[in-house]
Amino acid sequence: MRILIRTSRWAIWARRLGGVAVPLVVISVALHRLRLITSDLFVNAVTAAAVVALLAVVASVVALARIWQSGDHGWGKALLGLFFGLFCLAPFVWYGNLAAKYPPVTDIATTTRGLLPLVFEPGTAAMPPPRVLSKAQASALFPNAETRSYPLGQAQTFALVVQLIDDNGWDVRMVREPNAALDPALINAQIMTIPGWREEIVVRVTGDAASAKVDMRSASLNARHDFGANGLRIEQFLADLDTAVTSWLRDNPNLNLPETEAAEALPAPAPS
Template sequence: MRILIRTSKWAIWARRLGSVAVPLVVISVLLHRLRLMTSDLFLVAAAVAGAMALLAVLVSMVALARLWQTGDRGWGKALWGLAFGLICLLPYAWYGALALRYPAVTDIATTDRGPMPLVFEPGTAAMPPPKLLSRSEMALVFPNVETRTYPLGLAQTFVLAHRLVDENGWDIKLERDPATGAAVGQINAQIVTLPGWREEVVIRVTGDLANSAVDMRSASLNALHDFGSNGQRIEAFLSALDDAVTTLLRDNPNANRPVEAEPESATDVEAPAE
């Protein structure tokens, strides 16, 4: 007599739900990064994908418990559903931890934002009002977000800042080079985060031939929370700029001295009339 062992329907549904959650997460992120999906739709898609992943985990747990009691088949399906669900929930857990660690802010700057306007692109003109931090909150959460001053000329500092922007792979949207005679150097560049959110940085360099000051702004476009990315970006960039300036001055002790006009040679000086 042949005994048939049935496959648990809970296990079947666990794997189905997990298999649906994975492409929902991946496709929604790809469409958002490629700008084929608006941010509003992305939030809805991300919520649906997260709910599907959570449901897959819950159904998998029920399936495993029932399999242990009944002896039915379907352990592999239940475990696959559990694995798919947990993998999909990892990004939600990560960003949830960041949301608990960092306050809900979308715009960070070292100084007044007036001289550092953003370059809006089509679709970003209707940005929600920025969420800002007070000066005391800024000092507590991002203590290194401060204006930098260097004993280095404006043009040289701008070159170092531009080099760091290129190394980071940021997409430059606006550039004002002080080498062309401008009294201020400025770079506006855009960054795309992993989930596809657009963020913009503004780097402003002021000074003269011997000294310079660097201010920076980083803001999220059409986002409700930056999860600390803007403040971390400014701190990392300015720290790298500190190192670059220090290295330049160490290797070139005369780099901070303004170039003086060479004196005329004796042959170029007209002889006095007799």
């Protein structure tokens, strides 16, 4: 007589739930990035996906325990459900860790925000009110997000800023070039995070032909928590700008010298 070995129902449900959680996450992110759903609907959708993924993990663990004891079939289904569930829960664990590390902030700036206006202005119906840190909090969390001063002219400093923004692949929305009156130069660009949150950066360059100051703002446009992204972005961008300016000055040592000193610094012409 042939003995039939049944497949664990827990394993079947683990595989089904895991198979539902993955497309829920992927489709929700895709629709949010394409702006086909609102941010509130996106949050609801990924929360539902997280619940389904958690159920898949629970069902997988129960299935594996019962299969071990009973000898039923379903190892593959249970393990696949466990993998899908953990795969979908990994981003929530990641962002949960960031939420524990950083307070719910959406707007970081190195100077007065009024000097760094967004293209997408705060206060409109589509943008939540900005959440900001005190100066002491910002200094503690993001100590390198500070105004930069360079012994390099405004125009060339602004050119390096534009190049860095282009290298980062950010979507430039507005540019105010340096001019003869030495008015502040501004550039606004937008960034989209992997889940589809939109963030805007503003860089302001002031100065003259021999020196420049750089300020930066980074703000979330449709989120209520940036998970530290804005402050970290400012720190990284300004660190990269420090490197770019240092390299430029190294390669052009006579750039800001007076004409007489620059002429003396040039190598003597070779005898004919």
